[in-house]
Amino acid sequence: MAAAPKSNDAVIEARSLRIAAIAKDVLFTAILAFVVLGPILGLKTFSISGSLALEQRWGLVAVFAAIAAGGRLAYHLLVWKGPQARPSKAATASALPVMNFGKYIAPALLILAIALPFIPGVDRRIVDLAILILTYIMLGWGLNIVVGLAGLLDLGYVAFYAVGAYAYALLATIYLPAWFGDGIVPWAFFITLPIAGILAALWGVILGFPVLRLRGDYLAIVTLAFGEIVRVVLINWSDFTGGPAGIGAIPRPSFFGLPFIEGEGGFAAYFGLDFKPIHRIIFLYYVILVLALFTNFVTMRLRRLPVGRAWEALREDEIACRSLGINTTSTKLTAFAIGAMFAGFAGSFFATRQGFVSPESFVFLESFIVLAIVVLGGLGSQIGVVVAAIVIIGSFEVFREMNFLKAVMPAGFDPVQYRMLAVGVALVLIMRWKPRGFVTRREPSVALKEKKAIPTDLVAEGHG
Amino acid sequence: MTIAGQDALLRVEHLTMRFGGLTAIGDLSFTAARNEITAIIGPNGAGKTTVFNCLTGFYKPTEGSVILTHGDGKQFLLERMDDFRISQRAKVARTFQNIRLFAGMSVLENLMVAQHNTLMRASGFTVTGIFNSPAYARANREAIGFSEYWLEKAGLVDRADDPAGELSYGGQRRLEIARAMCTKPVMLCLDEPAAGLNPRESEDLNGLLLNIRQEQQIAILLIEHDMSVVMGISDHIVVLDYGEKISDGSPAEVRNDPAVIRAYLGVEDEEEAEAVVERAVAAVAKKPAGQKMAAKKSPTRKKGVRK
Numbered sequence: 001m002a003a004a005p006k007s008n009d010a011v012i013e014a015r016s017l018r019i020a021a022i023a024k025d026v027l028f029t030a031i032l033a034f035v036v037l038g039p040i041l042g043l044k045t046f047s048i049s050g051s052l053a054l055e056q057r058w059g060l061v062a063v064f065a066a067i068a069a070g071g072r073l074a075y076h077l078l079v080w081k082g083p084q085a086r087p088s089k090a091a092t093a094s095a096l097p098v099m100n101f102g103k104y105i106a107p108a109l110l111i112l113a114i115a116l117p118f119i120p121g122v123d124r125r126i127v128d129l130a131i132l133i134l135t136y137i138m139l140g141w142g143l144n145i146v147v148g149l150a151g152l153l154d155l156g157y158v159a160f161y162a163v164g165a166y167a168y169a170l171l172a173t174i175y176l177p178a179w180f181g182d183g184i185v186p187w188a189f190f191i192t193l194p195i196a197g198i199l200a201a202l203w204g205v206i207l208g209f210p211v212l213r214l215r216g217d218y219l220a221i222v223t224l225a226f227g228e229i230v231r232v233v234l235i236n237w238s239d240f241t242g243g244p245a246g247i248g249a250i251p252r253p254s255f256f257g258l259p260f261i262e263g264e265g266g267f268a269a270y271f272g273l274d275f276k277p278i279h280r281i282i283f284l285y286y287v288i289l290v291l292a293l294f295t296n297f298v299t300m301r302l303r304r305l306p307v308g309r310a311w312e313a314l315r316e317d318e319i320a321c322r323s324l325g326i327n328t329t330s331t332k333l334t335a336f337a338i339g340a341m342f343a344g345f346a347g348s349f350f351a352t353r354q355g356f357v358s359p360e361s362f363v364f365l366e367s368f369i370v371l372a373i374v375v376l377g378g379l380g381s382q383i384g385v386v387v388a389a390i391v392i393i394g395s396f397e398v399f400r401e402m403n404f405l406k407a408v409m410p411a412g413f414d415p416v417q418y419r420m421l422a423v424g425v426a427l428v429l430i431m432r433w434k435p436r437g438f439v440t441r442r443e444p445s446v447a448l449k450e451k452k453a454i455p456t457d458l459v460a461e462g463h464g
Numbered sequence: 465m466t467i468a469g470q471d472a473l474l475r476v477e478h479l480t481m482r483f484g485g486l487t488a489i490g491d492l493s494f495t496a497a498r499n500e501i502t503a504i505i506g507p508n509g510a511g512k513t514t515v516f517n518c519l520t521g522f523y524k525p526t527e528g529s530v531i532l533t534h535g536d537g538k539q540f541l542l543e544r545m546d547d548f549r550i551s552q553r554a555k556v557a558r559t560f561q562n563i564r565l566f567a568g569m570s571v572l573e574n575l576m577v578a579q580h581n582t583l584m585r586a587s588g589f590t591v592t593g594i595f596n597s598p599a600y601a602r603a604n605r606e607a608i609g610f611s612e613y614w615l616e617k618a619g620l621v622d623r624a625d626d627p628a629g630e631l632s633y634g635g636q637r638r639l640e641i642a643r644a645m646c647t648k649p650v651m652l653c654l655d656e657p658a659a660g661l662n663p664r665e666s667e668d669l670n671g672l673l674l675n676i677r678q679e680q681q682i683a684i685l686l687i688e689h690d691m692s693v694v695m696g697i698s699d700h701i702v703v704l705d706y707g708e709k710i711s712d713g714s715p716a717e718v719r720n721d722p723a724v725i726r727a728y729l730g731v732e733d734e735e736e737a738e739a740v741v742e743r744a745v746a747a748v749a750k751k752p753a754g755q756k757m758a759a760k761k762s763p764t765r766k767k768g769v770r771k
Contacts, residue, residue, distance in 0.1 A: 298594065305593045305600075306576075306583040309569075313577040316566035323520065323558050324578045324647055325551030334590075444570040446604075448612060448624035452570070458629040459568030 022076045026069050033068035037061050063408050078433055106383050113289055117282040127281050131288055131353065133393045135346055138292040140373040140385035141299055142342030147371065148380035149299075149308065150335035151315025151461065153220045156207070156227025157370055160200040160340035162234060162362035164347025167196040169247040169357045170240075186254035189352050193345060200344025201337040203230075208336035212329055227367055234359040246358025253352045255283055284353050291349060295342045296382055302338070303445045311335050312380075312445075316460045369393075376430060378437030379461065387438050395423055472533070473498045473651060473683045474519075479528035479543075481514055481707075488514040489707040492528070496651070496700070498535075501677055501684040503694045505718075506704035507728060512687045513561060515704070516653050519685070520558045521547030532556065534650060552581050557649035559640045561656045561687075567629030571620055571639060574628050575611035578646035583607055611646060617672065618642040634665035638672065645676065651683045652676065658690040666690060670697050695719070703727070 042061040045052055113134075117127055139161065146154045172188035184191070211222050234241045241247070252260065258267040260280035267283075268275040302308040310331045313321050321328055351357045373392055377384025399419035434440070441453035472495035481489040489511045496502040504512050517523040519530055519542060530542040532554050540554035550556050566574050576583070586603030587593025593600040615621040618638040623631060628639060637657055644652055657673075658666045674697055677684055688694045694701065694715070701718040703711040705727040711718050718724055 301594050301596075302590070305587050305590055306580045307587075307590045309573060309577050310580055312569060312573075313566050316568055317564050319522075320560070320564040320566065321577070322522075322548045323551060323560070323564075324580060324643070325548050326577070326580050327548050327552075442568060444573055444625065446572055446576055446608065447570070448572050448608065448615075448621075450625060452625045452627075454568055454570065454627040456568070458627045 026073050029072040030065045030069035033065040134288045134292050137389045138346045139370045141295045142339050143370050143374050146339035150311040155220050155224035158362045158367040159227040159230035160343035161347040163200045163203050164196040164344030165351040165357045167199045168192045168348040168351040169250050172251050185251045186257050189253040196348035197341040197344040201341040204336040204340025208333040231359050248356045250355045378439035381439035384439035475531045477529050480526050482526045494702045496683050500699040502700045503686045503698035504702050510704040511707035521550040555650040557644035557647045558653040563636050565628040572624045575646045578643045579607045614642040653685045655687050658693045
């Protein structure tokens with residue numbers, strides 16, 4: 001793997017040899033763990049009416065042996081590359097897989113995403129999780145414009161998400177019915193979506209102006225404060241926002257005017273289907289999928305336009321930008337505005353999906369998760385955001401499924417309680433081995449002959 | 465040599481720049497003509513880069529005016545303009561003493577960023593460009609063609625798709641000049657373009673600059689320590705010391721100006737002076753950019769002061 005000119009067969013042979021070696025080593029680890037832990041964990045003495053009895057717990061030993069083996073496997077895959085392959089420093093060898101990754105995995109993921117609700121065995125729970133992941137992918141793509149392309153560290157991104165959510169909640173429950181009558185309500189989502197985007201973009205510009213001259217840490221602190229200000233205003237301006245109680249009974253989206261209800265005039269009746277509550281979930285899934293793909297499409301287009309190149313140039317060197325006649329003020333503001341606009345769309349979707357919004361949903365942790373997705377994916381990488389969102393949001397949910405741990409751990413152990421800890425540790429470990437995120441290549445926006453990926457070692461992280 | 469008065473492209477009048485109590489430039493006046501290479505030289509700390517920063521809007525001068533007259537008679541008062549507008553409207557391009565490329569972008573992308581304003585108009589300020597309108601597609605192709613033209617001039621056409629940060633030092637210098645030229649300037653300000661180059665690269669650079677002057681019909685303003693570059697290609701030299709002009713004229717005139725010799729060497733005997741100049745020049749030329757600060761403490765000027 002280390003030497004490039006090796007023939008394909010040799011590479012495959014070397015790889016299969018290595019897999020065999022790893023399998024052997026992992027098996028040995030499992031056996032060793034079993035032997036060592038057997039007497040310690042497997043046998044427990046207790047007293048029954050004065051006499052000593054022995055309890056055998058081989059299942060527990062097996063669980064711990066499996067954990068040890070899993071750890072050994074992770075060590076092989078992540079840390080120890082075998083005796084021959086220890087590439088000097090730059091991961092030149094990893095370049096190819098990453099490029100292939102983007103080329104083949106992205107369409108595969110897209111097909112999977114489109115087909116997901118119709119795959120047999122996919123139930124409501126999985127579609128719900130997919131909706132959640134797609135929401136974060138969309139937020140990640142939106143923030144990627146600000147942080148990944150323009151290099152402006154924004155810790156208050158959730159503020160724009162909140163603006164979008166409250167814009168939809170207020171317009172759909174109070175203002176649109178008051179102005180246009182109740183007939184408008186089924187259409188409220190589609191009418192409000194662009195308005196929510198525009199409002200969020202406006203707030204992006206409002207945040208952008210005072211922070212134009214700030215860089216790095218200072219920018220991060222001010223954006224963090226902005227996010228908190230928006231949340232505190234939402235809590236305290238009770239007359240308008242409903243205060244801590246939030247806004248409930250937000251109209252659910254309709255299938256372009258056909259509500260998802262049982263009986264006459266509903267979606268199911270119109271198309272002659274049996275009424276099922278999952279229809280609405282599947283519709284919501286496709287709405288967020290379309291919104292997310294729209295975000296991706298716009299971002300990919302913008303990268304090839306002068307404004308996108310100016311964002312990236314701004315991240316690389318602001319002074320050089322100005323010497324080339326680029327108005328850095330408007331460039332920064334457009335980055336804030338467009339990034340905020342996508343958060344507004346996502347917020348609007350969030351409100352219609354939940355049917356309820358309150359300031360509780362827009363805490364700093366949300367900003368942090370979105371930023372973690374962007375950083376973990378690799379700044380500026382679109383496919384990286386997808387992978388990171390699946391890893392982070394997916395692993396949150398995995399903890400809900402780990403009920404078997406309750407059987408082996410002491411009473412009162414709830415795996416859900418440990419999810420933030422585990423995800424935090426995972427983030428630290430991933431950043432240790434992949435400091436620039438999963439995708440460490442930048443694809444140029446234009447090429448004379450052929451596009452060559454640029455290693456992120458050369459790419460600036462932005463000065464804020 | 466010097467074209468006085470109205471014919472000049474650039475007229476700097478009574479330019480003064482003070483930082484607190486320190487006068488970096490004091491009452492400096494000079495002109496630069498079209499199709500000429502004007503060199504600004506002087507010992508370290510003489511205020512050369514400050515002059516550039518005033519011309520390109522990175523500093524606002526304390527006093528004085530900087531007037532740029534385009535071929536069509538349009539006048540720009542550079543001291544009143546924002547830095548990016550000077551490049552955008554007045555068409556003054558510059559390079560930096562410590563190269564400022566977009567290292568993480570490809571060589572071609574660097575040149576495309578330089579054509580931002582043209583492309584921005586063609587893309588309908590992004591609105592029509594997002595739908596890949598024919599006008600934008602055409603402008604984009606033209607921009608790539610224009611970039612290729614400059615890549616050929618700079619000898620970088622084979623490296624077009626490589627990251628700018630991976631070019632050699634000389635390549636990065638040439639790319640920075642090509643990038644500045646992609647803004648289609650009427651005046652090009654080069655801050656020590658030959659610093660850190662080996663003699664062959666330095667010769668290539670001379671060729672590139674002479675070619676730009678000849679074919680593009682623009683004024684070049686040059687800060688340089690490398691005397692082989694300065695004497696070889698300049699039409700007109702302005703010598704600064706302690707922020708003040710001490711000499712102004714053709715290379716031959718400046719070379720024999722006693723004030724210049726005094727400023728550089730602090731000795732009046734010409735033969736000794738020339739020997740010291742050569743040694744000093746060689747020392748400066750060898751130093752890479754990172755050591756420029758250290759060079760400030762070099763004894764070249766101290767000698768003059770002691771005398």
